[in-house]
Amino acid sequence: MTSSSVDRTLRAPGRFSKARRGSEPYAFILPTALLITVLMIVPIVMVIGYSFSDNVITNKHPELVWLANYAEVLGDPVFHTAVINTVVFTVGSVAAHLVLGLAFAMMLNTQLLSRFTKALFRTVYILPWLFTAAVIAVLWRLLLSPNGVVNYLLDSTGIASGQVEWLSNPDLALGSVTFINIWAGYPFFMISLLAGLQGIPHDLYEAATVDGANGIQKFFSVTIPQLRPIIISMLLLDLIWTSQQFALIWMTTGGGPINVTEMLSTYTYKLAFSRYEFALASTSAVLVLALSMVLAVFYVRHQRARD
Amino acid sequence: MxxxxxxxxxxxxxxxxxxxxxxxxxxxxxxxxxxxxxxxFKSNGEIFEFPPRLVTEDFSFGAYLSILTDPTKVRFFVNSYVVAIAVTLLTLFVAIMAAYAFSRFEFRGKRIINVVIVSVQAVPPITLLIPYFGLVVVLGLYNTYPGLILTYMVFTLPYAIIMMTGYFNTLPRELDEAVRMDGAGSMTALWKVLVPIAVPGIVSVGIYTFMIAWNEYLFALTLTKTEDMRTVPIGIQLLMGQHSYQWNEIMAMSILGSVPVLILFLFFQRYFMGGLASGSVKS
Missing domain, CATH: 1.20.5 (Single alpha-helices involved in coiled-coils or other helix-helix interfaces)
Incomplete structure (x- = not known):
């Protein structure tokens, strides 16, 4: 199985395409259509409505303020910080996910080791993906605590010394949460890339060998071009999901210290549930939605092209 | 040489x-x-002992015992199981019906519904959270199981339908067509013929659904309020909020909270790999 076949799989096999029309399929779709309407379409219309209003949720009679909320959110320096942090966090995480995922997938795809050994390593490598954000957050708070084992190991190997405040030092916090997210997310890439590597026809490598290519040349002329469609799909999905990351940030730094790890998600959440500025929060939420939709359009178009 | x-x-x-x-x-x-x-397995005093030790000298199940004997913490697990199992069953039921329509019928609007279902997966949870909060309060579902179960289905349903449709497409149409030709309705063809042979696919979709529901954090944080309605991920965070950190208990709770997913993974590893590789599951 290659990467997402999202678009293709919802279509019935072509030769039956004119098989049957009628009202019958609608009965089967009805529960889904109802749920999607209630859980998706209505809420999105509501949140867009909120973003143009004032006094929403907390007040029964909101008033229309048109673009005033947008002006306020877009002019808020903390929002600017959140945008920059989200970009740094997302690009750093996604790039590292790709590099680590590809490196691990290539090592796991080696012909030099037995199947069993590879299966064992693969199981260990996928472990971080199996833990939920809450667990990952508390675990790394323990590991990275000033008296924690990471500082001990760095100190005893002479790399760094003393009680480094990884999550509460403003200079280090953004790097630290990005690192945690890298650790938590690379298996997602690794598994897809491993499946992709196993699908590369062997004769491509043999042909390259005949042409006198060395290992590095084969990597750039065979491996990368063959994996390209999977890599692009994964990059887009990871960009979408990482830019929406909330739980991990919320439970490690909560956006602090002094906003250095504030993301668009935590910024939006705080507007709504700490300051009860639901209209401003909705505005920020709509901006986040717009960002995701831009990425989603690229993703859907890429999937179409692959079909 | x-x-x-x-x-x-x-x-x-x-x-x-x-x-x-x-x-x-x-x-x-x-x-x-x-x-x-x-x-x-350490005592709390040993957590920051210097130098740190990987294997403790006085190995103890104390942290696990204190969690499993505390009714408040046990309740977190009960809540997580209730919500995750309900979400799984409901999602499977709705997704199987939709997947049957997508796999076996052509109908007007299919393409639009298809696009909506695919793009739902890219909608940020934080965007839905604010209107959900408003809706759930208005509907009287704030701080209830149904409030969580219903909202979780927005994450689980899209990929469940996509995966299920893909699975149905691999099964020969002749099987359920034959039953319909014999005069039985589509419902019979689906539930009596197609579903029994689709069990492997249903199991893998069910596992993913359970995992997503078990791990969910943001909605559980916002749409519940009292301690007796909190799920495991929130329970772990609540342990962190206490005045003195009981790190050994926090770690034991984290292990206990990860066990269901780890067990499912070990038993159904092949399905996990396949589904992950297909890129249809959130990381």
Whole structure:
């Protein structure tokens, strides 16, 4: 199985395409259509409505303020910080996910080791993906605590010394949460890339060998071009999901210290549930939605092209 | 030196290199988890002992016992199981019906519904949270199981339908067509013929659904309020909020909270890999 076949799989096999029309399929779709309407379409219309209003949720009679909320959110320096942090966090995480995922997938795809050994390593490598954000957050708070084992190991190997405040030092916090997210997310890439590597026809490598290519040349002329469609799909999905990351940030730094790890998600959440500025929060939420939709359009178009 | 031995030597060097790389990677991936396990068996005073020790000298199940005997904490697990199992069953029921329509019928609007279902997966949870909060309060579902169960289905349903449709497409149409030709309705064809042979696909979709529901954090945080309605991920965070950190209990709770997913993973590893590779599951 290659990467997402999202678009293709919802279509019935072509030769039956004119098989049957009628009202019958609608009965089967009805529960889904109802749920999607209630859980998706209505809420999105509501949140867009909120973003143009004032006094929403907390007040029964909101008033229309048109673009005033947008002006306020877009002019808020903390929002600017959140945008920059989200970009740094997302690009750093996604790039590292790709590099680590590809490196691990290539090592796991080696012909030099037995199947069993590879299966064992693969199981260990996928472990971080199996833990939920809450667990990952508390675990790394323990590991990275000033008296924690990471500082001990760095100190005893002479790399760094003393009680480094990884999550509460403003200079280090953004790097630290990005690192945690890298650790938590690379298996997602690794598994897809491993499946992709196993699908590369062997004769491509043999042909390259005949042409006198060395290992590095084969990597750039065979491996990368063959994996390209999977890599692009994964990059887009990871960009979408990482830019929406909330739980991990919320439970490690909560956006602090002094906003250095504030993301668009935590910024939006705080507007709504700490300051009860639901209209401003909705505005920020709509901006986040717009960002995701831009990425989603690229993703859907890429999937179409692959079909 | 002959070419043969030179090649053998290169092969050996490469093998050593790959093994070293794999071991380094395994330490990066596995050490934090090993540390979590080890800390859960320590006494709290030993957590920051210097120098730190991976294997504790007085190994104890005390942290686990104190969690499993505390009714408040047990309640977190009960809540998580109730919500995750309900979400799984409901999602499967709705997704199986939709997937049957997508796999076996052509109908007007199919393409639009298809696009909506695919793009729902890219909608940020934080965007839905604010209107959900308003809706759930208005509907009287704030701080209830149905409020969580219903909202979780926005995450689980899209990919469940996509995966289920893909699975149905691999099953021969002749099977359920024949039943329909004999005069039985579509419902019979679906539930009596198609579903029984689709069990492997249903199991893998069910596992993913359970995992997503079990791990969900943002909606559980916002749409519940009282301690008796909190799920495991929130329970773990609540332990962190207490005045003195009981790190051994926090780690034990984390292990206990991860056990259902770890067990499902170990038993159904093949399905996990397949589904992950298809890119249809959130990381």
């Amino acid at each position: 002959t070419t043969m031995t030179k090649r053998n030597r290169n092969r050996l060097l490469m093998k050593v290199g790959v093994i070293l790389g794999l071991v380094a990677g395994a330490m990066f991936a596995g050490f934090p988890i090993l540390w979590m396990l080890s800390s859960s």
